[in-house]
Amino acid sequence: MSLATLDERTGVLGRRNALAKLVAATVVGVPLLLSIDPVSAAVALAAVLVLLPFARLSARGLWLRLWPIVVSALIAAAATVLYGRAGGETYLQWGLVHVSDGSLLLAAAIALRVLAIAVPSVVLFATTDPTDLADALAKLANLPARFVIGALAGMRLVGLLIDDWNELARARRARGIADNGRVRRFLGQAFAVFVLAIRRGSDLATAMEARGFDAPVTRTWARTSRLTAGDAVLVLLGLAVAAVSVGIALATGSWRFVLTL
Template identity: 70%
Template sequence: MSLVTIDTRRSPLARVNALSKLAATLVIGVALLLSIDPVSAGVSLGLTLLVLPLARLPWRELWLRVWPIALAAAIASAGTVLYGRPAGEMHVEWGILRISDGSLSLALAILLRVLAIAVPSIVLFATTDPTDLADALAQLARLPARFVLGALAGLRLVGLLIDDWRELGHARRARGVADTGRLRRVAGQTFALFVLAIRRGTKLATAMEARGFGSSQPRTWARVSRLHARDAGMVLLAVAIAAVAVTAAVVTGSWSYVLDL
């Protein structure tokens, strides 16, 4: 089961090497982690949205992937507004609740920062097949083959676990044990899925060991992972986005080095 949900033939990003996509996301992420300010995060997010059409990712698919992170970012921002370090003009002060210009600015910076890091990561890896990523990590990044193949096998089981959860729910409803007590039903179904995952993982580990995946000998690969000019272009684009975002923050005076907070 592939985790890629778009037509790879229609997406220019799908033809970029997975290692280049990983490097691009790391470049943008590290640049944004150096400062907590709304300017660098906002500029980076805006530039990312400008190149988003290259992914050919349907908006519904993007929203389904982004909304949990956006919700978490909104909750974190709300907490920062209410309990953030006060600075500048104080708008509301009631007990430990203090809403000031500083807390509002910090909340906006956190919201934009999370989205600016999450959106390019989600978009790039939505156009990446897990097998291609494993090939790139093992052949180009020279990571241990046992680690890469084990991670790939575990990732492939995610889809099966989702199907198992659905089937467990149907089976419990058919037996009449899921009609009442939602919390009890979820707890019991989670434990059943946990046991099933352990059994499936044990069988998978035994099967992979029997097929020689645990050997320490150098192995061959069915598909060769290579770097091309478009891969360098992907990384350079990420460097350009990060550089423009940082420069804009420094020029406007909003740059706030994270270690100075």
């Protein structure tokens, strides 16, 4: 079963080639890794949010995909505020805790950068069918068939992993062993799902081997994957977002190359 819904796949982004989406996400994210400044990340994030309606993602579906990233960004920002590099006026100092202008600016830059890199990737791949991505990687990027098929099989198992988690939670609750101790319950359930994932992965690897997926022959593909003018526009749009965000950061003097920090 596809991870993307029918409505998401038929939108403007959903009709674009999976390889073009991968390239667009890369060209937006890589420049943001070269600097720690809030301006370039804020500009890139604002541009992505403006283009977000073209993905045809529901608010609930988008939040379910993004909330772990938002929480991670907030945790990283909070830690940076308390323990980041000091600079400028100091607002609080207690032991290792040192809140200052420098730590606040760095925290904002880190939080915005996490979101600016993650949100485009999540949005683009939320509108991508895993099989389409595998076809594009094999036919257009010429990646080895063994790698492509293995990755596709792994992506297909994500839905089963979620189902295993939900079914195990219901089973443990029915047996009365999930009423208290949330941390212990989570760790125990996570270990059980981890064991199930290893067993299913081993069974799948054996089944694929038995069906000749590792045969030393040139593999044929049932479907074609083509790049269109719309795919070129998507890549150019990604380049434009990256160029504008970096250009504005350089123009405002906020650009700070990571190797010079």
